[in-house]
Amino acid sequence: MKGLFICSLGLLFSTHLLGQSPSQKIFPINFSKVAIEDNFWSPQLEKVATSTIDACVSYTEEKTGRIRNFEKVAKGSGQHEGIYYDDSDVYKAIEAIAYSLKNYPNQELEANTDQWIDKIAAAQQPDGYLNTYYTLNGLENRWKDMERHEDYCAGHLIEAGIAYYNTTGKDKLLKVAIKFADHIDNYFRIPNKPWVTGHEGIELALMKLYHQTNEKRYLQLADWFVEQRGKGHGVGKIWDEWKAPEYAQDDIPVRDQRKITGHAVRAMYLYSGVADIASETKDVGYVKTMDAIWDDVVNKHYYITGGIGAQGSNEGFGKPYDLPNESAYCETCASVGMVFWNQRMNMLSAQSKYIDVLERTLYNAAIDGISLTGNRFFYGNPLASDGNYERSEWFGTACCPSNIARLVSSLGSYIYSRSATDLYVNLFVGSETTVDLNKNEVFVKQSGNYPWNGNVSIEINLKKAKAFAVFLRIPGWLKEPVPGSLYHYKNNKTNNYTVTVNGKPIKAALIDGYLKINRKWKKGDKIDLNMDMEVQRIVSSDAMKANKNRVALQYGPIVYAVEDIDNPNAKDGLIIPENTEFKVSYKPDLLGGTNVIQFRAPIISNNLQEDKEITAIPYFLWNNRGKSKMQVWIPEEITDIGRNK
Numbered sequence: 001m002k003g004l005f006i007c008s009l010g011l012l013f014s015t016h017l018l019g020q021s022p023s024q025k026i027f028p029i030n031f032s033k034v035a036i037e038d039n040f041w042s043p044q045l046e047k048v049a050t051s052t053i054d055a056c057v058s059y060t061e062e063k064t065g066r067i068r069n070f071e072k073v074a075k076g077s078g079q080h081e082g083i084y085y086d087d088s089d090v091y092k093a094i095e096a097i098a099y100s101l102k103n104y105p106n107q108e109l110e111a112n113t114d115q116w117i118d119k120i121a122a123a124q125q126p127d128g129y130l131n132t133y134y135t136l137n138g139l140e141n142r143w144k145d146m147e148r149h150e151d152y153c154a155g156h157l158i159e160a161g162i163a164y165y166n167t168t169g170k171d172k173l174l175k176v177a178i179k180f181a182d183h184i185d186n187y188f189r190i191p192n193k194p195w196v197t198g199h200e201g202i203e204l205a206l207m208k209l210y211h212q213t214n215e216k217r218y219l220q221l222a223d224w225f226v227e228q229r230g231k232g233h234g235v236g237k238i239w240d241e242w243k244a245p246e247y248a249q250d251d252i253p254v255r256d257q258r259k260i261t262g263h264a265v266r267a268m269y270l271y272s273g274v275a276d277i278a279s280e281t282k283d284v285g286y287v288k289t290m291d292a293i294w295d296d297v298v299n300k301h302y303y304i305t306g307g308i309g310a311q312g313s314n315e316g317f318g319k320p321y322d323l324p325n326e327s328a329y330c331e332t333c334a335s336v337g338m339v340f341w342n343q344r345m346n347m348l349s350a351q352s353k354y355i356d357v358l359e360r361t362l363y364n365a366a367i368d369g370i371s372l373t374g375n376r377f378f379y380g381n382p383l384a385s386d387g388n389y390e391r392s393e394w395f396g397t398a399c400c401p402s403n404i405a406r407l408v409s410s411l412g413s414y415i416y417s418r419s420a421t422d423l424y425v426n427l428f429v430g431s432e433t434t435v436d437l438n439k440n441e442v443f444v445k446q447s448g449n450y451p452w453n454g455n456v457s458i459e460i461n462l463k464k465a466k467a468f469a470v471f472l473r474i475p476g477w478l479k480e481p482v483p484g485s486l487y488h489y490k491n492n493k494t495n496n497y498t499v500t501v502n503g504k505p506i507k508a509a510l511i512d513g514y515l516k517i518n519r520k521w522k523k524g525d526k527i528d529l530n531m532d533m534e535v536q537r538i539v540s541s542d543a544m545k546a547n548k549n550r551v552a553l554q555y556g557p558i559v560y561a562v563e564d565i566d567n568p569n570a571k572d573g574l575i576i577p578e579n580t581e582f583k584v585s586y587k588p589d590l591l592g593g594t595n596v597i598q599f600r601a602p603i604i605s606n607n608l609q610e611d612k613e614i615t616a617i618p619y620f621l622w623n624n625r626g627k628s629k630m631q632v633w634i635p636e637e638i639t640d641i642g643r644n645k
């Protein structure tokens, strides 16, 4: 079912719900319909709404020239400040603000954003083109260098326009975005003039625009952009040698690609767009590509924290299994992109392994990108530190802060999904939503204290008893850390779980990682999922040299790290012998309230070995108490101390 309505200025917009994507199996419930009340996530959403968005606003309009650039264009003169892709940060901030305003209405913030939008609209050229860098530096040079992010910025503009319209009902930015999208379509696709987006992102944005407006030309343009790649008229011809075509996934046509290459954020945005297109066009070639690339990523290029993109040199993927810890790049934006892509893969397939990966990345590498205070950020998220690395207030290239802000503010979109008849529970987050299943309003209320423990309750309420299935995700981490062969639980130790409905054990089939609970649901029915959490020692495949004879600790979906601030000399001297016993406890006063893993283990310092009480904290919480040495992979034997690069 699709809702259609006329907006204030007569434009026709559609909201994309069910039935529009022919090959998509399930559809997320949008965050605007999900109220989150959760020990873990509510504080995260709140800190983004207050602190992170404040930081984005002050760096966008005061401390850097990002908004001034739009003012200068409107005025007709001035020097461009910053980097050629800085417009994108303004748009991404607006998108984050839009999501956050939905959760936390804020008139002052909305009024200020309206002013930004006026300035953006005033900077648009009569033909729809909009880019402050090229407009201030000479419009005659526009659309000449595929690496210069003009289309990437357009993509973020489109996403912002849609988000702001959906929250506020104000269509000014969306109309600007549509005018720019039409300009691009008229300039490139209609005359079929080759153009390869150097930094992907516009494809997924155009797919959002297609769903928003129901205008087929945006779907066609998105697909056209994807089809341009790998045909030799792309970026490889222009760039320096080190930016070979595979840097931007442009070495071979997308439907022939089987290995992950190049820049991690670009790749994630590309495959997210490709998944969106495939869900519309049923393009089996694209699905084959993504299946193969996904396997390649999780089997050969995936950190235990869910981070991707090991190398700084290309901000992306390196050789298979080459996953160094201290120099791990793992850009925050790449984790955000990994969440986007895996949600889309889940929607296409209804397989929970994609949510397993999404969850790992979200709870570890992604939210590591933001401080407890919400106003400091990691660009890269390494798995070990010599104590000199810390989050920053901002960056010259400031893609990460607003990216993590838009993800956290829209967290509600990742919890539930639905098919035409059934409900899917993907993430375990205290929340409420109402879903219309076959003309029956089903009210769902989830509670628990995940990820600190594994007890989750889901109440189902509906007016009239009705038969349908609740597909309950049984997390992959119960059995193995990551789908694929890269990591294992030592000694194949698994975690058990039980599921009851109204207190009684049930018989239900496990289908693609979801327990299918099919019954006639009635008011007040309650599902209880109880997952045992045990401290797991994770070992890596032998192919991963960096982690030889080392273990990482995990409890539930959370990966732990040891910081020297709790454990002096641990980074260079701690060993976790085979028989170590672990204790987990919740510390309400530590780092905003967190589980810790405690154990007694030897630390070697100055050639002296001494047993110490060790405290490990969740990886995503490290570096919130000043600079400190840190590591995730810890030697099991003395011989391995010091080899932690």
Ligand code: FUB
Binding pocket: 085, 199, 265, 266, 315, 331, 333, 397, 399
């Ligand atoms: O190029 C725009 C953004 O800057 C990319 O997504 C990030 O990786 C950083 O290079």
Ligand code: ZN
Binding pocket: 331, 332, 333, 334, 379, 398, 399, 400, 401, 403
């Ligand atoms: Zn980034």
